[in-house]
Amino acid sequence: MELIDALPLNLKTNKDIEKFLSEDFQTKDFKKAELISKQDQYNRNVYFIKNGLVRSFYYENGKEITTKFYTEGNLMANTDTLFQNNPTRYNFEAIEESTVEFCNYAKLEELCAVSLESANFSRFVLGNIITQMTDRISTLQFHTAKEKYLRLIHENPNIILRAPLGMIASYLGISQETLSRIRSEI
Amino acid sequence: MELIDALPLNLKTNKDIEKFLSEDFQTKDFKKAELISKQDQYNRNVYFIKNGLVRSFYYENGKEITTKFYTEGNLMANTDTLFQNNPTRYNFEAIEESTVEFCNYAKLEELCAVSLESANFSRFVLGNIITQMTDRISTLQFHTAKEKYLRLIHENPNIILRAPLGMIASYLGISQETLSRIRSEI
DNA sequence: CGCCGAGTTGAACTGAATCAAGAAACGTGG
DNA sequence: CCACGTTTCTTGATTCAGTTCAACTCGGCG
Numbered sequence: 001m002e003l004i005d006a007l008p009l010n011l012k013t014n015k016d017i018e019k020f021l022s023e024d025f026q027t028k029d030f031k032k033a034e035l036i037s038k039q040d041q042y043n044r045n046v047y048f049i050k051n052g053l054v055r056s057f058y059y060e061n062g063k064e065i066t067t068k069f070y071t072e073g074n075l076m077a078n079t080d081t082l083f084q085n086n087p088t089r090y091n092f093e094a095i096e097e098s099t100v101e102f103c104n105y106a107k108l109e110e111l112c113a114v115s116l117e118s119a120n121f122s123r124f125v126l127g128n129i130i131t132q133m134t135d136r137i138s139t140l141q142f143h144t145a146k147e148k149y150l151r152l153i154h155e156n157p158n159i160i161l162r163a164p165l166g167m168i169a170s171y172l173g174i175s176q177e178t179l180s181r182i183r184s185e186i
Numbered sequence: 187m188e189l190i191d192a193l194p195l196n197l198k199t200n201k202d203i204e205k206f207l208s209e210d211f212q213t214k215d216f217k218k219a220e221l222i223s224k225q226d227q228y229n230r231n232v233y234f235i236k237n238g239l240v241r242s243f244y245y246e247n248g249k250e251i252t253t254k255f256y257t258e259g260n261l262m263a264n265t266d267t268l269f270q271n272n273p274t275r276y277n278f279e280a281i282e283e284s285t286v287e288f289c290n291y292a293k294l295e296e297l298c299a300v301s302l303e304s305a306n307f308s309r310f311v312l313g314n315i316i317t318q319m320t321d322r323i324s325t326l327q328f329h330t331a332k333e334k335y336l337r338l339i340h341e342n343p344n345i346i347l348r349a350p351l352g353m354i355a356s357y358l359g360i361s362q363e364t365l366s367r368i369r370s371e372i
Numbered sequence: 373c374g375c376c377g378a379g380t381t382g383a384a385c386t387g388a389a390t391c392a393a394g395a396a397a398c399g400t401g402g
Numbered sequence: 403c404c405a406c407g408t409t410t411c412t413t414g415a416t417t418c419a420g421t422t423c424a425a426c427t428c429g430g431c432g
Contacts, residue, residue, distance in 0.1 A: 065328055079320060083313040112306060119305035120298060126312035127269040133319040134265060140326040141359040142251055145388065165411065173327040175389055180412055331420070351379060364420055366380055 020111055020118065024103045030054075030094035037078065037092040042085075044105040047076040052098020053162050056090045057170070066170040069095075069159045075125060077105065095163055145174040146182050203304055206297055210289045216240075216280035223264065223278040228271075230291040233262040238284020239348050242276045243356070252356040255281075255345045261311060263291065281349055331360040332368050 027050070030036055037043045039058060047054075047070075054070040067090065070076045078088035082105050112119040139151050149172060153160055159168065169179040213236070216222055223229045225244060233240075233256075240256040253276065256262045264274035268291050298305040325337050335358060339346055346354065355365040 060328065067323070067327070079313070079316050083317050112309065114302070116300070116302050116305060119302060119309060123298065123305060123309050123312060126309060126316065127265070130265050130312065130315055130319065131269050133316065133323065137319065137322055137326065138253070140323065141253070142246065142356075164409095170328075176411080177390080177413085178388055181388095184412075350377095361421055362379080363381085363422080367420095370380075 020103075020107070024107045025101045026103070027099060027101050030098050030100065032094060032097050034094050035091055036094060036098075036100065037088070037090075039089055039091050040087045042081050042087055043078050044081055045077070045102040046082075046105050046108060047092070048101045049074045049076060050099040050101055052100075053095040053159075054092055054098055054100070055095055055163070055167060055171075056092050057167075058089045058091065064167075064170060066167045069156070069163060069167075069171065071156075071158055071162075075129075076100075095167070140173060145172065145178050148172045148174065149179065149182050203301075203307060206289075206293070206304065210293045211287045212289070213285065213287050216284050216286065218280060218283050220280050221277055222280060222284075222286065223274070223276075225275055225277050226273045228267050228273055229264050230267055231263065231288040232268075232291050232294060233278070233286045233288045235260045235262060236285040236287055238286075239281040239345075240278055240284055240286070241281055241349070241353060241357075242278050243353075244275045244277065250353075250356060252353045255342070255349060255353075255357065257342075257344055257348075261315075262286075281353070326359060331358065331364050334358045334360065335365065335368050 025048070030052070036047065036054060037045070049070050049072055051072050054076060055066050056068045056070070056076070057064045057066045059065070070092075076092065078090060080086045080090070081088045108118075108122065112122050135155070139148055143151070152168070152172065165179055165183075166176045169176040172179065211234070216238070222233065222240060223231070235256050235258055237258050240262065241252050242254045242256070242262070243250045243252045245251070256278075262278065264276060266272045266276070267274045294304075294308065298308050321341070325334055329337070338354070338358065351365055351369075352362045355362040358365065
């Protein structure tokens, strides 16, 4: 999937954005289990997943906590660095062999500072992220392990087939053993 | 608190935004327990809490689930309606007597369509919301009842003193009894 | 003064974590 | 292509945090 395919219709033909996509983005491949970005750094890249599967995670009490999965067509960035100027607490890791495109957020900011359509494109992207996060909060707030798993199947069946069980369990905030038991009884 | 006080410095003196704030916003008072906005409607207002305390909640299996508290200086909106064009599942309720300012999101969109600084202001607001939501997800994903409560005390001690226990418990995704026990042991 | 909603406390129950061990799948090198 | 070691997944037994249900206390308000 190409970045331009992920854009809303009215922005696909915008010349500022088109120029931006072709000039300012680099492509890179990552092997399975390779780290794309590491915690404690100021990484201001914005990544677009062209293909493959990536996760973000951090360590707490020595355990890996998976916070999100990113698949074809998703955008990925360290929002704690971009929006709060903190070194990020997250690692990005390729779960499958993956191809990503990326650019520095500063470039995007420069563009948004002069291009109205780009700024509105960026608003659109942020709005989508908020929608996804709202769903995720609602899943985590008041549901049983089984309900959370069923919701994930419904919203992102993809992940279930492609990510290892331990990472999925962590993403749902449950133990690996519990997830295994839930699977066996379905 | 006035809306203009909540803006980042560089936008306070912007004439587009200033005009917008003075012309397109209305003010309204709500009594304690009064509903500001109801579920199942297309309410495209964006609210700014001038003073007071408001919560959003929805019903699940007959129980009220509090999803967020809004205090002085916060912005509040039905993102499911704004970004996905769905009737909202949330109610907004004044917990204290509250004064809010509001405008229709369409007005803001109109402004963003022509004013670069407004679009970037909107981007800034959305970025802040994402930061908050990231924290909330991390709180809910893998923490005990006590940890969640302590984090809320740390991040928003305000709420603890002003909102009733049942609503706080629901916000944290725990039962009212558990929260009461946690309080007594601190 | 008595009611009513909000908060507290206790006891029993339960969903899920943890600990532990074994089975299956996976990939790497010979 | 097989053998081996490693990682991932499953299953069982036990424990524990948190829910539920129920009764009771407290403080405010008509």
